[in-house]
Amino acid sequence: MQYKTAGGKLKKCELTLHWPKEMTFAAVANNRVTAEKRAAALACMKLKELELLDNGNNPLTHASYHRDQVKDAGEKHRRPVQLDIPGNLERSIKDYLTQYPVATEMEKLWEEEERKGQQSITQDGEEEDEDLVTDAITGRPYRSLSKHEAQQLNTYLQEEWERANPRLSVELPVDAHRQRVVSVVQSSRVVVIAGETGCGKTTRIPRFLLEECVRDGEGAECNILVTQPRRISAVSVAHRVAHEMGPALKHSVGYQVRLESRPPEHSGGALLFLTVGVLLKKLQSNPTLKGVSHVVVDEVHERDINTDLLLALLRSALNENQDLRVVLMSATGDNKRLSEYFGGCPIVKVPGFMHPVKDRFLEEVLKEMGRRIPGGSEDIAPDLVLVADVIEHIDKHGEPGAVLCFLPGWQDIKTVQEKLAAKSHFMSGSQMILPLHSSLSVADQQTVFQHPPVGQRKIVLATNIAETSITIDDIVHVVDAGTHKEHSYDPRTKVSCLDTVWISRSNVTQRKGRAGRCQPGQSYHLFPRSQLDSMTPFPIPEILRTPLENLVLQAKIHSPNSKAIDFLSQVLDSPEKEAVRDAVQNLQDIGVLDKTESMTALGERVACMSCDPRLGKMLVLGAMFRCVLPLLSIAACLTRDPFYNSLQNRALVNKAKEELSGFSYSDYLVFSRVVLGWRRLQQEGDRDERDEYLDKYTLSRTGLRFINGLISQFCENLHEAELVSRANDCQRQNSLNNEHSDQDELIKGVLLAGLYPNLIQVKKGVVTKGGRFRPNSMSFRTHTGPVLLHRSTVNRGKEDLPSRWLTFFGAVKSNGKVFIRDSSTVHPLALLLLTDSDIRETVSGDRVEVSFPDHSLMRCEMSTNTWEMLWELRTSILTMLHRNLNNPRNIMTNSSQDGKLISLLVELLNNTDSNTCALNENSDSEVD
Numbered sequence: 001m002q003y004k005t006a007g008g009k010l011k012k013c014e015l016t017l018h019w020p021k022e023m024t025f026a027a028v029a030n031n032r033v034t035a036e037k038r039a040a041a042l043a044c045m046k047l048k049e050l051e052l053l054d055n056g057n058n059p060l061t062h063a064s065y066h067r068d069q070v071k072d073a074g075e076k077h078r079r080p081v082q083l084d085i086p087g088n089l090e091r092s093i094k095d096y097l098t099q100y101p102v103a104t105e106m107e108k109l110w111e112e113e114e115r116k117g118q119q120s121i122t123q124d125g126e127e128e129d130e131d132l133v134t135d136a137i138t139g140r141p142y143r144s145l146s147k148h149e150a151q152q153l154n155t156y157l158q159e160e161w162e163r164a165n166p167r168l169s170v171e172l173p174v175d176a177h178r179q180r181v182v183s184v185v186q187s188s189r190v191v192v193i194a195g196e197t198g199c200g201k202t203t204r205i206p207r208f209l210l211e212e213c214v215r216d217g218e219g220a221e222c223n224i225l226v227t228q229p230r231r232i233s234a235v236s237v238a239h240r241v242a243h244e245m246g247p248a249l250k251h252s253v254g255y256q257v258r259l260e261s262r263p264p265e266h267s268g269g270a271l272l273f274l275t276v277g278v279l280l281k282k283l284q285s286n287p288t289l290k291g292v293s294h295v296v297v298d299e300v301h302e303r304d305i306n307t308d309l310l311l312a313l314l315r316s317a318l319n320e321n322q323d324l325r326v327v328l329m330s331a332t333g334d335n336k337r338l339s340e341y342f343g344g345c346p347i348v349k350v351p352g353f354m355h356p357v358k359d360r361f362l363e364e365v366l367k368e369m370g371r372r373i374p375g376g377s378e379d380i381a382p383d384l385v386l387v388a389d390v391i392e393h394i395d396k397h398g399e400p401g402a403v404l405c406f407l408p409g410w411q412d413i414k415t416v417q418e419k420l421a422a423k424s425h426f427m428s429g430s431q432m433i434l435p436l437h438s439s440l441s442v443a444d445q446q447t448v449f450q451h452p453p454v455g456q457r458k459i460v461l462a463t464n465i466a467e468t469s470i471t472i473d474d475i476v477h478v479v480d481a482g483t484h485k486e487h488s489y490d491p492r493t494k495v496s497c498l499d500t501v502w503i504s505r506s507n508v509t510q511r512k513g514r515a516g517r518c519q520p521g522q523s524y525h526l527f528p529r530s531q532l533d534s535m536t537p538f539p540i541p542e543i544l545r546t547p548l549e550n551l552v553l554q555a556k557i558h559s560p561n562s563k564a565i566d567f568l569s570q571v572l573d574s575p576e577k578e579a580v581r582d583a584v585q586n587l588q589d590i591g592v593l594d595k596t597e598s599m600t601a602l603g604e605r606v607a608c609m610s611c612d613p614r615l616g617k618m619l620v621l622g623a624m625f626r627c628v629l630p631l632l633s634i635a636a637c638l639t640r641d642p643f644y645n646s647l648q649n650r651a652l653v654n655k656a657k658e659e660l661s662g663f664s665y666s667d668y669l670v671f672s673r674v675v676l677g678w679r680r681l682q683q684e685g686d687r688d689e690r691d692e693y694l695d696k697y698t699l700s701r702t703g704l705r706f707i708n709g710l711i712s713q714f715c716e717n718l719h720e721a722e723l724v725s726r727a728n729d730c731q732r733q734n735s736l737n738n739e740h741s742d743q744d745e746l747i748k749g750v751l752l753a754g755l756y757p758n759l760i761q762v763k764k765g766v767v768t769k770g771g772r773f774r775p776n777s778m779s780f781r782t783h784t785g786p787v788l789l790h791r792s793t794v795n796r797g798k799e800d801l802p803s804r805w806l807t808f809f810g811a812v813k814s815n816g817k818v819f820i821r822d823s824s825t826v827h828p829l830a831l832l833l834l835t836d837s838d839i840r841e842t843v844s845g846d847r848v849e850v851s852f853p854d855h856s857l858m859r860c861e862m863s864t865n866t867w868e869m870l871w872e873l874r875t876s877i878l879t880m881l882h883r884n885l886n887n888p889r890n891i892m893t894n895s896s897q898d899g900k901l902i903s904l905l906v907e908l909l910n911n912t913d914s915n916t917c918a919l920n921e922n923s924d925s926e927v928d
């Protein structure tokens, strides 16, 4: 008996086993424990793998069968896979390696790394220098004022404000509390302002603070940042405040949102409205907010993840920067908790003002329209026909004034727009219909604030982006479908979804509050009054709905020098420590964080992807290996099932999968084919053909629509990550990013590279509970132990697989057993060439056995020459990835070197046998 051990050295340990033919296999191994310690321990390990011994090395009672029987049946699967590269491919590899020698490639990479290292050392060194800190107001390098300069600026500002003497356009409730608010902010470094809707906190309080400083002769040091949850509010509120301050002072107010910036002319006496995301970016280059006097966080009660991260960063900035003050403005919400989070800071309450707004719930709306009230429906999707009818009803019978309609998403907005356009009432052109959605440009978003020509009614169809902070001054009617899109995370499938869900009661109040700000209004809630009682009082904080791995990534982006566990223990709703530790480990396992928990080059790209980091890594690699479209489809289908899955449909779905899978042995290729077929029919097919397709494969139309949306979102993410030149390129079949999109083995290999260490070893020969040995049944094992295939995967129940390894994404636990939900066979060459696992080599003469050392899941055998060549090829591939991850723009430039390497890989995967086993009696095996 021979065993090969770690370290690449061969250790032989001869055991002469003289067991009687009838003696059980397990019992013999047990005897050996006393006879030959080390070798027997190894033998026991292997026998445990075969499920013949329990954890205490006792033979399992059911393991009574002939040694020969086991030997014959399991022989093939206990031998390493023999890899034999066809001669012509060996020559191609050698040619490639001669043209691009690995040593030179490594050297180039090394030099580049060194240069980068030098640059960052110089930058770090210079960072000590104040000049490299960015001025948070202007974006230019920060420079503190000398005493003399500050005095001059103070006097100048004082005189400027004196001359301009800005007025307040209308009286608002907060005006009466001005002095109270200002003095609390002066005496306390953090203040919570609980201001009711419409009290004027957004448009007035930042200005009061600025005005007070200027008039007190302290304007030069007064730089106020006011965060807004969305671009539309940052821009529109900045306009409003600038307008109220008048032409002479409007230059001191500005805004900055993603891709658009109009900052104040200079810092000192300045007010900048910006999105939370932009402030988080600024904190990266100016972590203590040098030069900022106040940060006003508006709508803090929305509890989006960025705001929660911002609060944690502000807490530490307050410790470092003694000149900084923080004002937290919240309409509703748990203000006491917020105050406790900042050491029990004062809470100032400001009453609001609203013109009366009349509520109507679904029952009343239908009655008013002369319709019957339908029976209860569980469907959360808004009735878009009803929405269009209600808008028509308002236009025909309602009093003058604009309509603001809240819908969950872009698709719903488009549908309602089409339905309105199809109505004869709307053909006269006496309505101005404006969509409002986060993906519109700032300029297009701002059109909703314009007044329509006399005689026209403005109808704004919006998502929840119009819900807070903004005032569209002519809104009289609000139509509320009662739902919005929300990211939720399913820890079971590790998948995060953008779902349509009911809003909370506080959202209902905010929506209604968009009418009645400048005149009395009407609110049409298109859900029954009883629904209001089942709504949650406040939205669930986003941080609690975000997958932990993504949260850790966010923490790393915003606070790269802190350990994730420390940083996340500082947030308002911190996740459990153990779970954070696991998330960090998972991110380290997939190479997104390194051993010191720093973000790797891969991590920086993956952080741009709005999906599970494993799927994100898969997409990044898909772009790099030029097969991005199938991987986009797969990532989207792993987020949302395209099949019309239900208990009754299960058999139909399985049949459809089987047919779509062909001989691919891959659920992922099924997904890719589903999406490809659907897209083709959308472009070329008619309605009947599309219906037939959905029916034939039991597919869900809404699911596929959703999947298309996800694909577009991921394309945008890849563009943000600078991996593709245009987001649309990902979806064009003939773009460079899709050069190899028809190569199934490559796609499976890239999947593995993304999902590794999600690896399953397949073995033939299973011992049943009753002690029977089933030579043709298969058993499956991951590095954490045995698993079973779920009935949802196409590989379940197969008698033979073309490879001994599968990769997987989703797993579920049921009755203590782990079930794999989706799987795909992978080529052993993909394991060797595309994963970055450590590798153990065991040489014996001119043959070498290659395996993964951390777990005994992978063993391949080949000639030493072949392995040397493959090792160099693997290094070339890893070097290419490293090079391109550091300079992603390389990927867009069609490098012929990369092109050759990827084509070579495709050839290898397509033309090398994936499951050959030498059944030569003399060859080494574990049971001899």
Ligand SMILES: Nc1ncnc2c1ncn2[C@@H]1O[C@H](COP(=O)(O)OP(=O)(O)OP(=O)(O)O)[C@@H](O)[C@H]1O
Binding pocket: 172, 195, 196, 197, 198, 199, 200, 201, 202, 203, 204, 240, 331, 468, 469, 470, 471, 473, 513, 517, 518
């Ligand atoms: N662009 C505008 N045009 C006309 N009136 C406006 C405008 N912006 C604000 N107002 C008036 O000022 C009032 C207060 O607006 P502001 O945005 O400051 O309130 P808020 O207290 O922050 O309320 P909310 O929390 O609901 O956003 C509005 O109700 C409206 O009457």
